[in-house]
Amino acid sequence: MKGFEFYLPVEIIFGLGSVKRVGEIARRFGFKALIVTGKKSAKESGALDQVLGSLEEAGIREVILFDGVEPNPTDKQVNTASDIAVREKVDFIIGLGGGSSLDVAKAVSIVSSNEGYAWDYVSYPEGSRLIPFLNRPVICIPTTAGTGSEVNRYSVISNPIRKEKLVISHSLNYPKVAIVDPALTKSMDAKLTAITGIDAFIHALESFTNRAYNPIADDLAIRSIKIIREWLPIAVEDPQNIKAREMMSYSAMLAGMAIDKKRVALIHIMEHPVSAHYPFVAHGEGLAILAPVVTDFNCRGNSEKYALFAEIMGYEKKASKAVNALMDLLERVNLTLSLKSLGVKRESLERFTEDVLMLSGASLKINPVEPSPEDIYHIYEKAYEGF
Numbered sequence: 422m423k424g425f426e427f428y429l430p431v432e433i434i435f436g437l438g439s440v441k442r443v444g445e446i447a448r449r450f451g452f453k454a455l456i457v458t459g460k461k462s463a464k465e466s467g468a469l470d471q472v473l474g475s476l477e478e479a480g481i482r483e484v485i486l487f488d489g490v491e492p493n494p495t496d497k498q499v500n501t502a503s504d505i506a507v508r509e510k511v512d513f514i515i516g517l518g519g520g521s522s523l524d525v526a527k528a529v530s531i532v533s534s535n536e537g538y539a540w541d542y543v544s545y546p547e548g549s550r551l552i553p554f555l556n557r558p559v560i561c562i563p564t565t566a567g568t569g570s571e572v573n574r575y576s577v578i579s580n581p582i583r584k585e586k587l588v589i590s591h592s593l594n595y596p597k598v599a600i601v602d603p604a605l606t607k608s609m610d611a612k613l614t615a616i617t618g619i620d621a622f623i624h625a626l627e628s629f630t631n632r633a634y635n636p637i638a639d640d641l642a643i644r645s646i647k648i649i650r651e652w653l654p655i656a657v658e659d660p661q662n663i664k665a666r667e668m669m670s671y672s673a674m675l676a677g678m679a680i681d682k683k684r685v686a687l688i689h690i691m692e693h694p695v696s697a698h699y700p701f702v703a704h705g706e707g708l709a710i711l712a713p714v715v716t717d718f719n720c721r722g723n724s725e726k727y728a729l730f731a732e733i734m735g736y737e738k739k740a741s742k743a744v745n746a747l748m749d750l751l752e753r754v755n756l757t758l759s760l761k762s763l764g765v766k767r768e769s770l771e772r773f774t775e776d777v778l779m780l781s782g783a784s785l786k787i788n789p790v791e792p793s794p795e796d797i798y799h800i801y802e803k804a805y806e807g808f
């Protein structure tokens with residue numbers, strides 16, 4: 422076995438009802454909190470009330486609420502929340518909600534503690550404009566099971582003026598604590614359950630099959646694939662099934678750790694321009710569209726891993742079966758779509774291709790097969806019509 426490294430400085434508190442512990446844990450970090458969340462779901466599901474109640478019980482009565490996070494969150498949302506954190510001199514930040522809220526909370530930790538704005542910290546191929554050296558403590562409480570943001574160093578942020586979607590990736594961007602309470606995910610409807618669950622699945626698939634090396638990450642990804650294959654269709658059919666919710670929260674977290682070590686690959690790289698130009702496309706929908714086409718292209722590159730993936734999914738141990746295994750799961754959770762069906766214009770495909778090459782060219786090297794510009798355009802063309 423080749424040597425490897427593993428560093429993951431996030432305390433995980435997992436279990437039904439664990440959200441009630443947020444007050445007790447937050448006391449370590451101070452007495453003034455900024456809660457970063459979206460407009461609706463944390464409020465309607467009762468998650469926000471549970472957090473506020475627990476904070477109050479622990480004597481944390483100074484709580485500022487920023488509820489301006491939207492899907493495909495923007496640099497402007499991060500900057501606005503960071504200004505509030507600075508002005509109000511908050512001690513720590515709680516990210517409560519789906520991946521967008523967690524990503525923004527983590528980015529606010531960096532931006533509010535250092536100079537500059539959110540876009541100064543995203544990773545362009547030549548690096549970020551500024552390097553952070555301070556952060557505020559962050560507690561992440563996911564209300565979806567998909568992103569894995571609660572356990573990794575990434576914040577994916579969009580810039581609507583530049584029409585770019587890039588990642589803040591830094592060791593200061595890890596949350597201090599992840600409180601993963603699967604009961605909070607019960608309020609997701611079938612569609613959101615499927616979209617977020619497929620995000621977790623693609624994290625596992627891409628980290629497992631790409632060319633980076635980390636055996637712990639591979640083991641996490643294999644377990645995650647097995648769980649999602651079994652439990653995502655159940656969670657989609659029966660949103661109140663708490664066992665399915667527990668298994669999905671667990672597997673999304675494992676996949677979130679796997680990508681922290683091995684990153685993602687071409688499916689994610691090609692999805693980012695799509696939702697950067699069309700913010701109404703949910704990340705998981707974009708992934709579901711691109712995944713079969715990209716897997717069909719990739720599986721000759723790391724055929725041993727793809728054969729193993731097919732086997733884990735219950736198919737014959739052959740790389741050529743990987744696409745069938747993937748399509749089978751997508752069909753079971755009603756996510757067989759095309760870019761055209763979501764309202765993407767055909768003339769955008771060229772710009773998407775340029776964006777991939779300009780913004781993510783270096784990341785293409787860990788993809789199982791390094792694609793040419795023509796390959797990328799051709800994959801977008803197939804995804805436009807649907808696999």
Ligand SMILES: [Fe+2]
Pocket residue numbers: 568620624689704
């Ligand atoms: Fe993702």
